[in-house]
Amino acid sequence: MFQLRESEEKGKLLVEERDHLLTERDSALQEAQMWRSELGKARGNAVILEAAVVRAEEKARVSAADADLRVKEAVSRLESAIKEKEDLLALVDTLQSQIKRFIIHNFDFFRFHSAESISKLDQSKPT
Helix, strand or coil, rough: HHHHHHHHHHHHHHHHHHHHHHHHHHHHHHHHHHHHHHHHHHHHHHHHHHHHHHHHHHHHHHHHHHHHHHHHHHHHHHHHHHHHHHHHHHHHHHHHHHHHHHHHHHHHHHHHHHHHHHHHHHCCCCC
């Protein structure tokens, strides 16, 4: 009898231990499932962030290309402006030279004709 009772108690203890182990197993499985879910969310966030990085890099490349194009256009406009300035300065120099020649020519012309007029006047005066 005593052994029967001991066996029954051992059986109850084993059932309780089994129930406790099953509860721990279920709890561990639930925790594992929760961590799988969290890992899935983290992977999804990583994919989203990676896509954002790719978009940002592409935007940076487009901006850099646009900036390069603008710099090239600005350099081209600057070169054109410098050439135009040089052309205008050359034109101003040419016009200044022409004005000097005109002034010198007219001065000589008026001096010659003035001297000629004075000499004609001197010749025409009765003495």
